[in-house]
Amino acid sequence: MNYLIAVLSDRFQAEEAYTALEKAGIPLNKMAIAGRGYKTADELGFIDPMRQAKNRATFMAYWLIPFGFIGGYVFNLIAGLDNLDWAGDPGNHIVGGILGAIGGAMGSVFVGGGVGWAMDTKSDTVPYRDYLDANKYLVLVEDFGGLSDRALPILRKLSPEKIESYQA
Incomplete structure (x- = not known):
């Protein structure tokens, strides 16, 4: 149009x-x-790019963070990594899950458009x-x-x- x-x-x-x-x-x-x-x-449809990028990154975080936690937990379970001696097996798996969730959060920002949100990029409607x-x-x-x-x-x-x- x-x-x-x-x-x-x-x-x-x-x-x-x-x-x-x-x-x-x-x-x-x-x-x-x-x-x-x-x-x-x-x-009029002049979309605010900052709000759109934030919404996209938030939407991606809703599923990437839990998926990252499960992925990190399962990876630690399969690999048998023992990074924290005092935490034992369940603690190490949970730490792996937390690290996976952090990776999921980073993915939601980078893939979901949060970079444009953080860097204040301008679109043609601004x-x-x-x-x-x-x-x-x-x-x-x-x-x-x-x-x-x-x-x-x-x-x-x-x-x-x-x-x-x-x-x-």
């Missing part, structure tokens, strides 16, 4: 652009305003979220049947801060 997105500095400009697009015959269900009092970035956080407004026109070609000259007349095409 392609969108034409115009960044406007205040609500009045956004409403003026929306009204001008409506008068030009662009269907209301093909345009939207994002900003305070209107749609949010989440409603600038739009930043505009909304700075109390700017976005006017979006869905490119359906050349609507963005009709909307572009109308939006340019209103001199927005930025006009971009976004592909979801």
Whole structure:
């Protein structure tokens, strides 16, 4: 899905652009305003990459940590490792399980997307979220049947801060 997105500095400009697009015959269900009092970035599908990476890493941890514990326990049981003399057989197996659980937790972070969460990587939707956080407004026109070609000259007349095409 392609969108034409115009960044406007205040609500009045956004409403003026929306009204001008409506008068030009662009269907209301093909345009939207994002900003305070209107749609949010989440409603428009601008996914927060930090939250998405954290959710993925947490989801992976739910099954990787127990699986890692069982794997570490079974590996220690089969290999017969005796790292802690004072712990005996059950204690050594449990320590092996704990080390396996730690490995599972590390796997959930590295494989589940936690690296992007920890390193603060940016995606292509982050600038739009930043505009909304700075109390700017976005006017979006869905490119359906050349609507963005009709909307572009109308939006340019209103001199927005930025006009971009976004592909979801």
